[in-house]
Every structure is written in structure tokens, then in C-alpha cells.
Amino acid sequence: MMDDQIKLYLGDCREVLTEFPDNSVDLIFTSPPYADQRANTYGGIHPNEYVDWFLPITNQLLRVLKPTGTFVLNIKEKVVGGERSTYVLELILEMRKQGWLWTEEFIWHKKNCYPGKWPNRFRDAWERLLQFNKNKKFAMYQDTVRVPMGDWAKTRLKNLSDTDRTRDNSRVGSGFGKNISNWLTRDMAYPTNVLHLATECGNRKHSAVFPKALPEWFIKLFTQPGDVVLDPFMGSGSTVAAARNMERKSVGIEILPEYYELARSNLDGGAATLEFFSAQEVK
């Protein structure tokens, strides 16, 4: 009954990914280190070098993704010299040359964005969630993310996922999707490509860069229980944890030992089967 499984890799995803088999992942959801951010990991990539650094990774991701799978990339360009950098635009164009299809761009509206005031600019309150696919036909389970009709625009995604989670816990095992669809009535509407979420800040033990509701939403939308979810920039493991809670198999790769250990401890104690790999074991 407990079919889910977690594999955590400590190492550079540029190397670890090469060991993965072709066409083996249903969903890749990741938030890579933004340019000039996280200087202690991956050396704090300069905006001018970002595309060259990232393209070999997306090439591996293209290989390991199933033909019906989806790659969701959370990213936002920073301001350099008073201008928005263009590396995200260039990345999209280059990934298409690799063979990716740029299917859609979701907007994550961060209600609580970073404060500050500047004479020529307002606060940045949104990030891109770029959807890439290998084929025009891909798996998408739209009914799983329907929202109450009334004030669906105001309804917080977080509330929805909380509701779903408790509902899941009350029902044991099989048929996650079916149960959800049973609960759905004609009062449910499909969402749009704009997501409203607040970042989890404050005294949280580990402040994740995105709320868990974000990977949850895309995992529900693009996978079924038993499918494989991959996060090549695991961080503290939000994506992997979300996948575990929803009974998907998951694979996480993290280059920094402290984050790797943090993810391990966060995930330990769950009912899932865990496997750990150090960089040496992979090679």
C-alpha cells in the first residue's frame, strides 16, 4: 500500500543527472538559484553567465523527462543597472533550440513581497513559473485543482491545499484523484494561470523560497499518485516533501551538505521509503 519512495542525492545535479535513465520522470519542479543569489552555492552565477551555466542542466532534464511529462521552472530576473536582466528571455529561446516546447507561463503573485522604496521602481511582487514540455500532448489533471466558484479569485491556494491534505489523511490510500473528484460539484471552477500565494516567512524553522502550496499545486495538476517528481535544486526539500505527502515518488538533488541534511531530517520519520546517495556513490 505504501508505494511511495524518496531518493535524495548529495551532489552537483550537473553530474548526478547524467546517471539517471531516459524518460523516467513525470514532473520536474524546481527553483534554481537565481543569478547572483545564493553565492555560497554554485558560486553565485553572474547574470551574463547564467544561460550558459543552466543550459547543460536543462539538456539533461529534457533527457530524463518522460515524453508526457512536464518541467515547471520557477525563476525571476533581477535588476542590473536599473534594467531587468534578459537572461530568462534568452534561456527560454535557447531551451526551445534544445527541443523544449514553451507551453505556458504561469504568474505567481507574491502578496507579501520584499519591502523597500526606490525613486524609479515599485516592489517586485511576481515570479515566473515557466511550463516546458517535450510534446504537445502531456499529462494534465485539471479537475484536481478546481477551486470553489464563489470567490475563487480571492481564495488562497494555501487554504485549498490544506483542505485537500486533511481530506487525504482522513481517507487511507488509493484513489486520491477519485476522492477529490467526488467532492467536486458544479460549484467548482477551473483556475487561471495566475496563482495567488504568500511566501512563508517569519519564524518558520527553515524559510523556504516558495511556499509548499506552490509545488503541491503543480504536482496535483501534472501527476498522479505513484508518479515520479524530480527537483534538481532541492534546497530544504519543499518539493520532495509535498510529493511525499501526496504519495508520489520523488527524487531530490542538492549540492550543499547542510541543505541535504536539512532535507533528510525534514523527511525522516515519514512513512515513506528513503534512500540516500552521497556524491561518491553516484559516481
Next chain:
Amino acid sequence: MMDDQIKLYLGDCREVLTEFPDNSVDLIFTSPPYADQRANTYGGIHPNEYVDWFLPITNQLLRVLKPTGTFVLNIKEKVVGGERSTYVLELILEMRKQGWLWTEEFIWHKKNCYPGKWPNRFRDAWERLLQFNKNKKFAMYQDTVRVPMGDWAKTRLKNLSDTDRTRDNSRVGSGFGKNISNWLTRDMAYPTNVLHLATECGNRKHSAVFPKALPEWFIKLFTQPGDVVLDPFMGSGSTVAAARNMERKSVGIEILPEYYELARSNLDGGAATLEFFSAQEVK
């Protein structure tokens, strides 16, 4: 006293713009015909040809814009063959080669977006508002667009009004206004780069591409009364009307006679000075 002024041109903006003097416009706000839309105007530009078609126009806009001026471009790529087209990305990159600075990208969240359902895609609820400038320093009047703070302001307002009341009672006479402005500024926050506006679903005679509040917001933000606002793709004249209502001078160009006439009749009867130019007069 009535210093505002409207000039409407009937003709192709590729030609009309060449007659305009350098550095004469404070704000350009426009929503160009989307690729493959409005097939009877401008020849129904194919997505593949969109950038080549638009670049000569942006080059003219760069010339007529004042050094401290701003160009706001409302645009969204359409889906072609299951993929988002890349012409907007390419346009940004090419405009930078022309000398434009890509200062910012605002998101217009359309609360009531176009209905519909597709098997592999949700409804598109947002559009880009690309801000371009000629220089890092440009005119921006941030105080004009401040918004009430979050629900946090409720309790805050109550407390402040309490203290203010006692203060007012203790002080005789003047000082009231000062207090007012104090808690006004405290309860007003600067907005972010995400705009929440519903589309106007009113008259289907001329379905405006955007609600009048959209150009209004940018006109308030980037111009002062008496400044010059230009819309090279006037349509039914939403931008020009907004500028007139806010006592800015405005210039509109429209290639389609029926839209040109519609804008004329919409704007006529106002208190402003109107000047009309047909294509022949321009040449």
C-alpha cells in the same frame, strides 16, 4: 485655463510618426494589434513577422519620446501550435539593441478573463505591461498611485484615529489637516508591479482592449498635467480619453477609419481643443 489639447491622426503610424518632432512626448501608452489579430488592419501580422513589423515603429517611438519619458507596451503572446509564441521575448531583446532600456515588466491580472476550457491549458488571466525608457533617470510620480494598506490598516486606522482625536481635542484649531495627512500617509502604501483590474465587459460595440483604469494608472504615474501622451494604436481612444480627463495633452493615431471616427465621436463634446488630421494632410 483649458490648456489640454487632443490631436487625432487617421493613418498608418509607421508614416504618421515620421512627421513628429524629436523628444516631444512624455508617455507612450499603447496596445498594438496582437499577432494574427485584427486581420484586416496592418495586414494581419503573422507571429513570425511580428518583430520585423514592429521594430521600425519602436524606432520612431524612441525618437519622439523625451529623454525623461516612458514607453509602456501592453502585449501578450498568443498560443501557436500549443506553444506560447516567442515574439514578445525577441521584441524586448531587439528593442534593447535599438537603445531602449527594459526597465520593468508590470503584470496586469485580469480578474474576469475570457472564458473557455481547453484540455491542456487554463484560461489566460494576465498580460504584460512592458516599461521601456531612454535613460535610467525618468519622470515618475509615485505618490499619485498609492493604495490603502492591507487589512492591517483597519486596526491601525482605528488606533490612530483614537490618538488623533485626543490630540485634536487638546489642541485648539489648526493642526487637524496635518494630522489627517499623517495618518493618510501611514495607511497608504506604494503599489507593486502587479495590477489588479477587471476588464470592462460593457459595450460590445467597440470592445476596448483594456479598461480605462489601465492607461489612467500609468498616465498618473509617469506624467503631470500638461504633459503629452501618445497612443500610436489608438483604437476607440481609451488612452486619449483618459489623458483628456486628466488634463494631459494627447495624440492618437489610428489606421482604421471606423475606429478613427469612433474615437472622434467619443472625444467630441468634451471641453478640449481637438485637431483632426487625415492621412493626406500629414503627408
Next chain:
DNA sequence: GTTCCGCATGAATCGATAG
């Protein structure tokens, strides 16, 4: 137990200062 208030905390950005 509720509700209310105080407080720390961010994938930020600019401008000035220092090498």
C-alpha cells in the same frame, strides 16, 4: 480559549563609498 498587539524576517534595489 479567543483576540489583539509587538516583533522579526525576507530570491529586493538604490546610491554612496571604497578599492
Next chain:
DNA sequence: ACTATCGATTCATGCGGAA
């Protein structure tokens, strides 16, 4: 001139302690 570092700015959120 050109690049690295630092302080100042600012607001939604969630937690913890207090009434």
C-alpha cells in the same frame, strides 16, 4: 571608469506573549 560592499528603505506574514 569600473566593480565590490554596505546602509537605508519598507510591508505582509506568522509566531508568541499579553489582556
